[in-house]
Amino acid sequence: MKKHNFYAGPSILPEVAIEETIKAIKDFEGTGISLMSVSHRSKEFEAVMNETEALFKELLDIPEGYKVIFLGGGASTQFMMVPYNMLNKKAAYLNTGTWAKKALKEAKGFGEVVEVASSADTIYNYIPKGYEVPADADYFHITTNNTIYGTEIKHDMDCKVPLVADMSSDIFSRPVDVSKYALIYGGAQKNFAPAGVTFVIVKEDILGKVDRYLPTMIDYRTHIENGSMFNTPPVLPIFTGYQTLKWLKNLGGLEVMQKINQEKANLLYSEIDRNKLFKPTVLDEADRSIMNICWIMNDEYKDLEQDFLKFAQERGMVGMKGHRSVGGFRASTYNALPKESVEALVAVMKEFESKH
Ligand SMILES: *Cc1c(COP(=O)(O)O)cnc(C)c1O
Secondary structure, three states: OOOEEOOOOOOOOOHHHHHHHHHHHHOHHHOOOOOOOOOOOOHHHHHHHHHHHHHHHHHHOOOOOEEEEEEOOHHHHHHHHHHHHHOOOEEEEEEOOHHHHHHHHHHOOOOEEEEEEEOHHHOOOOOOOOOOOOOOOOOEEEEOEEOOOOEEOOOOOOOOOOEEEEOOOOOOOOOOOHHHOOEEEEEOOOOOOOOOOEEEEEEHHHOOOOOOOOOOOOOHHHHHHOOOOOOOOOHHHHHHHHHHHHHHHHHOOHHHHHHHHHHHHHHHHHHHHHOOOEEEOOOOHHHEOOOEEEEEEOHHHHHHHHHHHHHHHHOOEEOOEOOOOOOOEEEEOOOOOOHHHHHHHHHHHHHHHHOO
16 A cells, blocks of 8 residues: 655655665665765765755855755754854744754753743644844744644744744745845754754854854864864765755755645645544644644544544555644645645545544
8 A cells, every 4th residue: 555654754755865875875876885885085975965065055045155064963952052152141032842942941051041932822833923032132043843733934034133943844845045044954854864964054154153162063163164074974864865955956946845835735724624523723824834734633523533543544644643742633744745645635534524
């Protein structure tokens, strides 16, 4: 049976990226050596690194003055590295969910942290608005897509202080005006590559402004100066990520990707809104994520939750259980998820409805 992969992360990747990785694991670029055994300093891998960086710049239209680096440690390590490198006295954070809250917690070890707003009061089912960012903050940190709760900041906001964004789960889902940000980071395993590599896009002139000692590995400048090769980079996930970006470019780039993502999301949200059994958790359409779509049973059908999960599983739907803090269901509709998978899910929802 065909499987439809709705996992939130690690998650679906373009088939061609997986196929090319399998080939390279056997014979990397005709070297006769496996991608897993080749030196990161070989000219063949250096080319992969350079081209991956070039595709980041091309697809996201990254302006002059920014660097792209690839690190280990996941987005969670960036929760610490960002304040280490950028927080002198005060930082502002928008609390839109579990990941945002974890980022905020780390920053507290480095200075004063202002939580400008929070949507914790209603299990993070909206993006707070109308808050004030202190003008003397060293930076303002946002999580553009809240993977667990299905909310998303889908525009690039103006901000008086340097803007830092965790884009782990919506990078490459839409065009981004990078010039509005001082730093963008994310773990790879949602929309880019297998787990193991973390990308950081950083405006170079914001660095070097903190007074504290920065351990070598923590200092972004180390990795900029060494082209992400100060220590051994995660060779394999970078290679797969490179294939993902080539796939994205062949597809037509981020405007085309955004259009497809919006179509997939519209399809599923309309069914959730229409189907008598279900209701969405995020009510304001402006806040609805196009990457992670969350919904629950309508009150009178609450008892059917497990039945629906099983019913969907039996029809090939994988990874649809909602996060334990929200319950219900979550379908992650990342870039690589084909529209046919969303159509198949909608058909399953209709079929289940017809039985009740
Ligand atoms: C998954 C996720 C993280 C955590 O990433 P790790 O690479 O596992 O540390 C952080 N932020 C967001 C928005 C995520 O979706």
